[in-house]
Every structure is written in C-alpha cells, then in structure tokens.
Amino acid sequence: MRLVELDARASAAGLFATQSLADARALVPNLQVREIDRAFLAASFADLADWHSCASPLVAVLTDVSPYGDLGLDIAGVSHLFGGESEMLQRLCRRLTGLGIEVSGAVAGSIGAAWALAHFAPGQVVEGPARDALADLPVAALRLDDARIAGLATLGLKRIGQLYDRDRKALQARFGALLLLRLDQALGQVEERLKPRLPLVEHYAERRFAEPIGLIDDVLLTAHDLAVRLSSDLERDGLGAQGFHLFLYRVDHQVMTLSVNAARATRDPAHIARLFSHRAERLGGEYDAGFGIDMIRLAASHTSPLEAAQVGAFETRDGAADLDRLYDRMASRLGPLAVVRSKFVDTHIPERAVKLEPVLAKTPDDSRARPDPALPRPLRLLPAPEPIEVIAAAVPDGPPRGMIWRRVRYGFLRASGPERIGAEWWQFSGLLAPNRGVGEPPPAAKTYVDGRFARDYFIAEDDGGRRFWLFRQGLYQPEAAPAWFLHGFFA
C-alpha cells in the first residue's frame, strides 16, 4: 500500500505521496491512514463544484489531470458583481479556507494558464497573454503526465519558458501532439472551453437570503415568488418552459436540486409553484437543509415559444390543457412513471406489442403498430404469463378441456383457437421464452425452426362464464409435454 494524498502536517513530517505505507508508519508511528475512495471524492467534489454555480453560471471540474481537485469557473462578465477579479478570487478562496479546505487559485485568460498559475504560483491575476507569467513555471504546470515531464527533464527542459523557442516539429516528434496542444492552450493560442456541469440556462430567477432559511414551507414560498419573476421574464421573450429546476444552495457547500416537468410549455406561476409543492410532498425524509439555505435559484429549461393566452373573458376552454395540467400534478406528486398510456409497438408478441409509456415523455405513434382489430385480444393481460396445468385436449393440437390455475380447477365448456404466434426469428433472441433462465445463452437461430418458441393461443370459457386467454409454449413433442401458460382475461 502506498500513500496517495497527504495533508500539510504529514508533508511537514517528511512524508510524500507514492511512499509505501510501511515506510510512512516507520517514520510517523501515530499516522492516521484511510483508504482512498476516489468515487466518493469525485462525487463530493462535483457537489462542491455545483455549489459554485452561485458565483458563476459556468462551472466545470477540470478532469485532465485527476477526476477531482481542479475547479474551473468562467468569470467573464460576473467578476464585477464581486468587486473585480482579484477581489472575487480572494473572496472565493477565503470562503473555502474558512471551511477548512486547502485552496489555491488564480485568474488568467485561458484555462491552461489559470491551471498552471493556480498550481505553481497561486493568488495571481494575469490579464492578457500569459507568456511572461508562465515562463518561469515548471513544465508540470502544462497538465502533462509524469512520463512526459520526466522525458522533458532528461533533455534539460524544466521550465515552460525553455519550450517557447524550441523547434515545434522536434518537440512533437519526441513528445507527441499533446505537449504542443497544452502549450498552445496555456498561451491562449488554441481555444479551450469549459464543459459546464450544469446545463446553461438563459432564464432564471434567484434570491439570496441575509439569514439562511431551513423550512420547506419557506422554500416553497420563495419558489412561488421566483416563479412570478421567472414568468414575467419568460413572457417578455414570448416563451414557455417544460422543465423547471429549483437549486437550493446550502451554506455548507451542497446543492439540492428539485426538478419538475410539465406536459406542455407553461409559464403560469401558480402552476409551477403547485408542481414544486407536490414534488416537495414526495421528498419526505430526503429534504435536509443542513445548516440552512442561503440562496435559491429557479431555472427554466426546454423553452419553446408560447403565445400569449386569453384568460378571463372569451377564454376558450381547452380540455387538452386541463389534461396536461392533471398529468403535471400527478407526475410531480406521484413520480414521472405513475401515469402511463398504451403505446403500440410493431411486434406480434402480445406482452411486447403494448408498451406503457409515461404521458410526460410521449413519443410519436407508429401507425404500423396499431393492433389488428380482427384478432381477439383480452381486456386484461398478466404482465408475466402464469404457468398452468391443463387437462389434456381431446386431440394433441386442440384446446384443453380444463386447467388448474392458482390451485383452482376450471373446466372449459367452449374454446376457440389456436392462434399461432411464432417467435420473431429475425430478432434472434429468446424473448418469447417466459421460462428462460437468467444466465442461459440466447437460443441460436436454428431453434426457431423447430417451433420451440412458437405459442398457440386459445380463448377458453369455463362453466362460470369466465373467459381466459391461454397459450401452449412450443409444439407437441413425443418426448416432452409442452408447457401451458395463462396470459390474460376477457371481459
């Protein structure tokens, strides 16, 4: 085991990364060690990055060197809100230091230069080209891997300035295109963009609080106020939105997000606020304000043009709009999957021919997939066909005379069928096999030929008038009796 990360006191004691744990323990007997959980660190760092979206809308985690640890903010156009670039840098760093986080930062015209300065000459604000500021920094500041840094060191190239006047072709031949790319990015000759963590929103409204708030009711009241402001903002641009996101910035650098979706574009503040209150009811124990929330932002996404609607006098009552509002309310309170519609899929296999699709994620219908009205189909379908025992038919391929289902015996008086539904041999997988085990290999193409996955469907009516839809899996074989399943009920 080796050391990966150390704090300042450990480095002061002479420990270093990549040192073996046994050596480190020999040097410092009372060393506190924890196993590194990179996924957790990356996730918490991403949370920290999201929280910084209260400072700038464009926040990214720079993952070129490590999956966490480097935070990038595009502060073009926002720094004046914090009293200038250097004041903003100091305030952000001070806030993190106050939380016990070790931080160093820099402001520069390119991502590469800012990264280099933040790591090797922190606290600077460099305006314009960073050529001179970077010249004295070690080549490691160019976000290179260890092999390249070592290779450059063997040539005596230790500072970035030494690379400026080198023959570019020779450098590329020896160290690959990445070195030149990083150099150009740092000097601002090749453009590099941040990959923002949160989608950029054009329309949002936000409110900061002098004292952090904690109650969900206060949050919802604020959401309503913000919705009114956002709505007038959207109305000015003639837009409506389908997605609304409430970002709650906690004082302890966490962001909670509540999102609701509307079935059709809207900008009705009362409706938006109601969706959030339904969504909040579904939160239950998930809601945790921690030490309080000091900023709330309401953002709109999926905007589309929305004409001004007539309300009050001469209002047209549109049933479809009512229905959409009902979907919104139900989906926000019960979850997006609660209300579904039947969507037909172009396949013969009954349980796959109808898909339950959330009404909020409606996709266009496939006209070829409409079921053939001449085929009898049950009113209710069992999601998974249930195995039954049948009382053998008079003729091998005929309908059964009775069955035992859920330990009850039924005798059939009438039956019709069979309707044969073959396996879709062109799909090449045994989806038609209800009893297929999990690890079993998908059947090869030739198994479709012998009819093992063909189903013969029968409609059978018992002496009580109950009408069942049942099927036989596979054909009659001399060696093995085929399996029977109950699949649905007619009215």
Added chain:
Amino acid sequence: MQDVARQHSLSALRARIAAIEKRPLLAGAAGSDSKQARHPARGWVTLLAPPAGLLHEVYADEQRNGSAALGFALGLAKGLLTPERPALLMLQLAHAAQDLGLPYGAGLSGFGIDPEALLLGRLANLPELLWAIEEAIACRAIAAVIAEVLGEPKALDFTASRRLSLRAASGGASVLLLRHGQTREASAARLRWSVTPALSLPPPFDAAAPGSPRWQVTLEKGGLPQRAAAGGNTILVDWTEHGFAPAVDDTADHTEALPRPAPSGAAPAALGDRLSQAG
C-alpha cells in the same frame, strides 16, 4: 292534463331535493313515457347509461371475476365520454398488477374503447390512489375514473367515499370503484353493482367458441325505476358493439331490445342442459 301538471311539479321537487343533496338526478327515476315503460328491461336501459358525476361501486364477488367487473365498468364509462371529456383514467396499485392483470391496450380497441382515451395510473399505496382520484375528478377533461381497490382497506371508509361522492358531484366526472369480495361496507356510493360473468352466447357460426361478453348484473343499491324493479334487480346484460343490450329469453318478446347478434341455438347436445339462458 292534471296528470301532466303533477308530473312537472314532481320532477321539479326531485330536482330541488337533488340540488340540496348535491347529487345528480337519475334520468331513469323520473317519469318516462308509456311506450318505453312497456318493456320490462327498458328501465334498465336508462339505468345502464347513468348521468355523470356519480360514485359507483362495482363489485366482483371473487377476485378471478375482476375482469368482468372491469368490462362492465368500462362499459358504463364509455357512455360518459363526450368531446369535452375525452379521457378515462384507470387507477391501480402497482403491486396488484400481477394479481389482477393490467388493462391491455390491444384488447381495449376490440372491446370498443379507444386505447388513446384510457390512461393508466399506477400508484404505490391507497392514500396516493385516493388523492389521485380527487385530482382527476377535478379535471374537466376526465369523463370517469376507474379505481381498483383490493380487499377492504381502512382508508376507504364511509367518510372517504362520502368525500369522493361530493367531489364527483361538483366536478362532474364519475368515479367507478372496482371492489372484490362478498362483504359490503357502508359507503356513500350512489349506485352499487355486483357483476358476475355469465356463459356467453356462442357466435353464429361456431357453436364451440365463446361469444361476446355477457354478465349477470345486480343493482344492490341505488334508485331502480319502479317498473324495472318489478322484474327483480338482477339482469343479464350482453356487451355488443352498440353498448349494453339486455339479454332476454328467447321465449319472451324482445323486439324492442337493442340490436344484438342473433343466437344460433346450435349448442352441442352434451352441453345443452347447462346453457339454459342460451336457449
């Protein structure tokens, strides 16, 4: 002449009482003309197309008969669809899907209901289901809410059903509660039906095949018109492409019944004794 005036004042009084009680008037309960009254099943015809805004309970005495109850409820709901109210909502608890079966879109169109019109709500628990019913009947585009409830849950007591009944009356959408079992609890439902499947009439050209749905429907609670009540409160109903049709004995005169497929009368001899109603 005096008779007509009496009829008018009676119906005005009925309307006032209905307004006080906040329940819609049953059309069949009002006086009907003499020609309609002649047929014993005519009262049922109006009753099987009840007005909107009522709370119904549709009972299947056994869980395995649940699809007959669903079929009957869908039949009632189909009559409530209008261009202004084009949608039906069916609510079911998500974990009951395998026990009862899910409404099947491809089968709905064969049954005579546009699958586009039926939305399915899958809820996690009963409080959510009751909440969803109330939300849905407040919506002006929903014609009826069909909610399937297993067992006799505490949450669905008289207070809850009274609440639903009042909401349905003010919202204008009907609520059809699908229940299973023999026990009947106190409820504020305006109409309570009990549905059991009945042996169907075979289709004309295949005596061995099952025919179109047929149910034995009992009205256990609710205003049965007097003339229909004379024939008992149980009736055999066929579901045809035109809607409900009372299935009457072949011996009786049924020229006034709604159109229905002609009986073939060619039941297998061995089954003849069991097919009394098929003739």
